[in-house]
Amino acid sequence: MSRQRAGARSYFAVQAVAGAVWWLMVFTLPWVREATLGGLDPVAVAVLDVPLFVVASAVAAIGLRVAAAIAAGWTVLVAVGLAGYATATGEAGWGVVAMAPAAAGSVLAACVLVLGRVPTSWLVRGPFAFHPAPSRPGRARNVLTTFAQIVVFWGVCLVVLPLVVAALEERWQLTPALPPLATSLVSGAGAVLLVLASALGVWSAVTMSTLGDGTPLPMASTNRLVIAGPYRWVRNPMAVAGIAQGVAVGLLLSSWLVVVYALAGSLVWNYAIRPFEEADLERRFGAAFDRYRRAVRCWLPRVPRAAREPSPPARRSGATGTSR
Structure with a gap:
């Protein structure tokens, strides 16, 4: 915990220095002022931003919780405000990119300094909490449910959200001019990557739904540890496929912000979701999952050594989880 607090304080220290340098550039370099503030009056913005962002971040760097909360709240407010301003006017797009x-x-x-932790557990509550699928409803039903999940998930995450991000990128005048x-x-390249990644995603989903006695979604997750198909080579083929699909859509749209969106999603999944999923799998499958985790990497494919045994049934304790 002390290391996390030290990291949080170091972050605020870097942010304070970066904010001070940015304001120096705003008042000395017209192109920086135009790119990040557009037509906003820099003096009027600085009156509030310097104490609430730069100074508050500097004070938070010494560990004062109130300053951390003030700096975080103000930074979110500025990011949202700049996004609205950039969308309405087409100006200050790079300011949004910096503040987001x-x-x-x-x-x-601020969560680390104020709460002592980042409350990631709320991401796996409610409809996203781990619950087992009904025991043995039939492979056909699991496969149909899985494909329904795929349609919804891909439609939102790979069509709707990327189109919104790409439209904002264009509106904020951030689209690169390529020949x-x-x-x-x-x-x-995006089209080829999308086809390959989608094939991996479908293969992984079908393997899980036919062999795992459940679906890939936490709310109806598998009752068996799946280590067949693509899961023999990498522990999280669906996550790998999803990230690659997001990057591919970004390439198809010629949108670097969509690529960033996909990579940011991978960080959220890896650091906020995966620990809960793997803790659940270890609790339910014990030594079998531990051997599997040692034999097969999370992201980079490797020929498995120790995960060649049949998938054992889950202990019927009401716990759930998937191996994705």
């Missing part, structure tokens, strides 16, 4: 990660980092660091040939090559 600052807002996320400030909130995480036609480069655009065609990037789009072609």
Whole structure:
């Protein structure tokens, strides 16, 4: 915990220095002022931002919780306000790009200083909590349910949200000007990657739903530890496929922000969701999952050594989980 607090304080220290440097550039370099603030009056913004962002971050760096909460709240407010301003005017797009990660980092660091932890457990509550699928409803039903989940998940995460992100990128004037040939090559690479990643995703989903006595979704998760098919080579083939699909859609749309969106999603999954999932799997499957985890990597494929035994049934304790 002390290491986490030290990291949070270091984050605020870096943020304070970066904020001070940014304001120095705003008042000395017109192109920085135009790119990050657009037509906003820099003096009027600085009157509030310097004490609430720069100074508050500096004070938070010495461990004062109130300052951390103030810096985080103000940073989120500025990020949201700049996003609204950039969307309405088409200006200050780079200001949004700078403040959005600052807002996320400030909130995480403030949680560590104020609460002592980042409350990631809320991500696996309610409809996203681990619950077992009805025992043996039939493979056909599991497969149909899985494909229904895929349609919804892919439709939202790979169509709706990327189109919104790409539209905002264009509105904020952040779209790179690429030659036609480069655009065609990037789009072609995206199409190939999307097909390959989607095939991996479907293969993984079908393997899990037919062998796991459940579905990939936590609310109706598998009752068996699945180590067959693509799960023999990597522990999380569906996550790998989803990230690759997001990057592919970004390439198809020629949107670097969509690529960032996909990579940011991978960080959320890896650091916020995966620990809960693997803790649940270890609790339910014990030594079998431990051997599997030692034999097969999470992200990078490797020929498994110790995970060649049949998938054991879950202990009927009401616990749930999947091996994704």
